[in-house]
Amino acid sequence: xxxxxxxxxxxxxxxxxxxxxxxxxxxxLATQRLEALSFFLGLFLLVTLAVKALWNRLARDVPRLPxxxxxxxxxxxxxxxxxxxxxxxxxxxxxxxxxxxAWEKSGTTYALKGAPPLSDTExxxxxxxxxxxxLRDALWVHASQHGQRFPASDLSPxxxxxxxxVVGGSGLHFIYVGGQTADxxxxxxxxxxxxxxxxxxxLFTDGDIRQLPLRDIHAALQExxx
Numbered sequence: 001x002x003x004x005x006x007x008x009x010x011x012x013x014x015x016x017x018x019x020x021x022x023x024x025x026x027x028x029l030a031t032q033r034l035e036a037l038s039f040f041l042g043l044f045l046l047v048t049l050a051v052k053a054l055w056n057r058l059a060r061d062v063p064r065l066p067x068x069x070x071x072x073x074x075x076x077x078x079x080x081x082x083x084x085x086x087x088x089x090x091x092x093x094x095x096x097x098x099x100x101x102a103w104e105k106s107g108t109t110y111a112l113k114g115a116p117p118l119s120d121t122e123x124x125x126x127x128x129x130x131x132x133x134x135l136r137d138a139l140w141v142h143a144s145q146h147g148q149r150f151p152a153s154d155l156s157p158x159x160x161x162x163x164x165x166v167v168g169g170s171g172l173h174f175i176y177v178g179g180q181t182a183d184x185x186x187x188x189x190x191x192x193x194x195x196x197x198x199x200x201x202x203l204f205t206d207g208d209i210r211q212l213p214l215r216d217i218h219a220a221l222q223e224x225x226x
Contacts, residue, residue, distance in 0.1 A: 048077045124167075125211075128192065131167040132201050132209055135174060135190060138163050140207065143182040150189065150205075152178045170195055177221070180205050188220050 052073035059065040068076070118126070138159050143150055146158075154164045154176040164173040174190040184205045191212075192200035198214045212220075 044077065044081075048073045051077055127167045128196065129201050129209060129211075131165075132174065132190070132192070132203050135163055136203050136207060136209065139189070139203075140182060148182045150178065150180050150182065151176075154178070154190075166192055166195065168195075174203075182207075188217060191217055 048070070052068050052070060055065070055068040055073065059067055139150055142158055151158045154173050164176070166172050166174060172193050172195055175193055176190045177188055180187065180189060182205065186204050186206050186208070189203045189205045191202040194214075199211055200214065200217065201209060202212050202217055202220075203209050
């Protein structure tokens with residue numbers, strides 16, 4: 001009787017698993033690190049082989065060049081890697097010196113810091129200035145078409161009525177000082193009403209926009225200069 005069928009049955013017969021047998025499993029982070037190291041190690045060896053092949057191919061045409069062995073090629077690629085790392089470190093250091101405090105750590109690298117979100121007060125302050133900038137643009141376009149003269153009043157039809165309104169839903173106009181010309185001696189041309197408190201944005205006849213306290217605005221109106 002042949003033993004082959006019996007051996008085949010014993011080979012295919014399911015075995016009994018013993019509980020408590022050791023089983024080693026890497027964490028996800030360790031697995032990713034191992035995969036990354038394996039990839040770069042394989043890439044490093046491929047570059048080494050390529051350098052060795054290219055060098056020895058060049059040595060055929062240039063007899064003065066010695067042939068490059070595997071160890072020498074590995075050392076050469078390693079030195080090149082250190083050189084590249086040194087150059088990149090110098091670039092990163094120079095970037096940090098030229099823009100101090102502009103970078104923050106993001107994981108294993110650095111990224112530019114994002115601008116902090118504006119508070120409601122800062123947002124309103126910028127919106128108020130922008131509205132005055134829009135009025136300035138409209139006034140200067142009008143002046144360029146009328147001999148550098150601004151409108152006589154904020155009630156004149158040369159500009160749309162909405163252009164004179166301050167930001168918000170109050171419907172109030174900027175306080176406008178008419179009868180002036182563009183690029184004349186510096187004097188207040190338009191400024192915010194009392195709705196915005198004692199510190200207000202002011203547009204001057206030279207196009208400058210500043211935030212001044214009310215007493216300085218009154219002094220500039222009397223003297224013709226801030």
